[in-house]
Amino acid sequence: xxxxxxxxxxxxxxxxxxxxxxxxxxxxxxxxxxxxxxxxxxxxxxxxxxxxxxxxxxxxxxxxxxxxxxxxxxxxxxxxxxxxxxxxxxxxxxxxxxxxxxxxxxxxxxxxxxxxxxxxxxxxxxxxxxxxxxxxxxxxxxxxxxxxxxxxxxxxxxxxxxxxxxxxxxxxxxxxxxxxxxxxxxxxxxxxxxxxxxxxxxxxxxxxxxxxxxxxxxxxxxxxxxxxxxxxxxxxxxxxxxxxxxxxxxxxxxxxxxxxxxxxxxxxxxxxxxxxxxxxxxx
Numbered sequence: 541x542x543x544x545x546x547x548x549x550x551x552x553x554x555x556x557x558x559x560x561x562x563x564x565x566x567x568x569x570x571x572x573x574x575x576x577x578x579x580x581x582x583x584x585x586x587x588x589x590x591x592x593x594x595x596x597x598x599x600x601x602x603x604x605x606x607x608x609x610x611x612x613x614x615x616x617x618x619x620x621x622x623x624x625x626x627x628x629x630x631x632x633x634x635x636x637x638x639x640x641x642x643x644x645x646x647x648x649x650x651x652x653x654x655x656x657x658x659x660x661x662x663x664x665x666x667x668x669x670x671x672x673x674x675x676x677x678x679x680x681x682x683x684x685x686x687x688x689x690x691x692x693x694x695x696x697x698x699x700x701x702x703x704x705x706x707x708x709x710x711x712x713x714x715x716x717x718x719x720x721x722x723x724x725x726x727x728x729x730x731x732x733x734x735x736x737x738x739x740x741x742x743x744x745x746x747x748x749x750x751x752x753x754x755x756x757x758x759x760x761x762x763x764x765x766x767x768x769x770x771x772x773x774x775x776x777x778x779x780x781x782x783x784x785x786x787x788x789x790x791x792x793x794x795x796x797x798x799x800x801x802x803x804x805x806x807x808x809x810x811x812x813x814x815x816x817x818x819x820x821x822x823x
Contacts, residue, residue: 549601558583612647657675670821
């Protein structure tokens, strides 16, 4: 099927039903590097925390045929491409450029100062497109994993479950101001039980995890500023390993270079193969 940029049209997400938003997302990310599949509930829950803007986000078509999506999240003067994808039939036809250019132009008209996104480091065609439109790589985000077959960890530390909102507030208070969008405190504020569990260790270390059938995902770990470099981060990692035995513990590829990576390496976690480039376009 041949599509033409001359016949591209779009609707804002505000004009579309929840079902349409979800279907457009799923079709636009078929055969993606990392499998993505949402139902309406999981779609809304995912993008609620990212502050998806239903007016800035668009679903693109040619006639009655879906072309793809550009979903935009916003905080203050910063916008982020939360998701950009094209249906299989529309890929490789030069349609991504006008779709993203529209998002850039609209961000400038709003008075935004920065538009950012993340892209897998092995997605070279997408990186070339973003660079042509003015994006530049700012840093690379990595993931880490504690293999399921690792020797079981013993820990004398007892974790206490806490409200996930308490954890998010600790990240806002003590976390790096430049945390990636997906693990910033502003995003974590929207996480809720029972999908996630938040833990504290004697009030000196805090962690947020998402238990899944085949793995446990570590979403955040923060140690208050006053007690850093006293071993609390290491003790929290060991306590989590003991709390979730027999399953892989995984930190998604959202961790920037620095203390977090150093901590997980020191605990014997291995870096995963996939990495993300964080890219920014100054407006």
